[in-house]
Amino acid sequence: MSVSIKKIPGVESVNVSLKQGLVSITLKPGNTITLTQVRKAIKDDAFTPKEARVVAVGELAAANGRLRFKVAGTNEVFPVEPAPHALWQKQTGKPLLVNGIISEPTNRSDNTGILQITGTSETGATNGKE
């Protein structure tokens, strides 16, 4: 599986832990990889991808009272888990480094998974490590 993920442009390194059932992917700066691409590569190798813990740069945007996180380099958009994250509402419209957990997509209306934000910081203030 690590070979097929490494073939995706923008992937720097892949670490597969069979014991933990975890695939850790480090990405190159400026990549345009999508989580959908990663999930597909895992599925193509006959494994089942579940939730993903991510660090990503993008923007929060509010529309129709709902918050979404857009990874602008890819145009991939994730709905944000509503409560108890009302405080993220104040951070819309500016580039942010977001730490969070994206759930496994469940059905046709939820084809990306829902992002639960665990932390944010302004871009440039951090190197992406927690």
Add this chain to the structure above:
Amino acid sequence: MKRNWLLILAAMFLTAAPLRAEFRQIDITTFGMD
């Protein structure tokens, strides 16, 4: 003329900044590996 070029360069810089957006790290739980 020179001023116009400076304005164009400044606009390009400002509009390019938001494009620096991407995943840095993905740790994905995966079933079927045991």
